[in-house]
Amino acid sequence: MSRPRLVRAVVTAAKASKPTKASAKKPAAAARAKAANSPSAGKGLRRKARKPAMLPKSDGDAGVRAYIASMEPWQAAIARRVDALVVKHVPGVRKAVRWHCPFYGVEGQGWFLAFAAFQHHIKLSFFKGTSLEPVPPIGQYRDVRSLDVRESDKLDEQRLAAWIQQAASIPGWDGGSARSGGTQL
Numbered sequence: 001m002s003r004p005r006l007v008r009a010v011v012t013a014a015k016a017s018k019p020t021k022a023s024a025k026k027p028a029a030a031a032r033a034k035a036a037n038s039p040s041a042g043k044g045l046r047r048k049a050r051k052p053a054m055l056p057k058s059d060g061d062a063g064v065r066a067y068i069a070s071m072e073p074w075q076a077a078i079a080r081r082v083d084a085l086v087v088k089h090v091p092g093v094r095k096a097v098r099w100h101c102p103f104y105g106v107e108g109q110g111w112f113l114a115f116a117a118f119q120h121h122i123k124l125s126f127f128k129g130t131s132l133e134p135v136p137p138i139g140q141y142r143d144v145r146s147l148d149v150r151e152s153d154k155l156d157e158q159r160l161a162a163w164i165q166q167a168a169s170i171p172g173w174d175g176g177s178a179r180s181g182g183t184q185l
Helices: 027-036 061-069 073-089 157-169
Strands: 094-098 101-106 110-117 121-126 145-150
Touching (some): 073 101, 073 121, 121 157
Antiparallel strands (some): 094 101, 121 145
């Protein structure tokens, strides 16, 4: 018994590559047209910040300093200020890099704060933020509350220092399961 032969249709080159309006434009003109049609065109938005380094899990100040050094200058300035406030108001604070972000904690109580840099802001996350007074404004998860700080924002250092002191004084997040990369503090 013989197998049926597969027949492939051959399309002539003329039919296969019909020019389109987009490909007919010159590359530079196409790029300008795309930029002009973008949602942020003409709105004066700042360019996106680059992503900070994807640092491996580490304990101690060195990893946190390396993360801050890899940020955009405006982000690094905010992050250095937050780091200084934590060191000033929480004696014996433990620092670490987990899930490519700086974490701050108190031995025996868990992690109380982490931050991460994004394109247009830095997110400060308090793991037991619902227990803080006043409660930080952003919250998606059960107990976690966050604060987004943009380049143009003025950092309210008094309120942030109060939140840091409150968060460090209560039991924080235990670090999750070892299976998901978490570690007890």
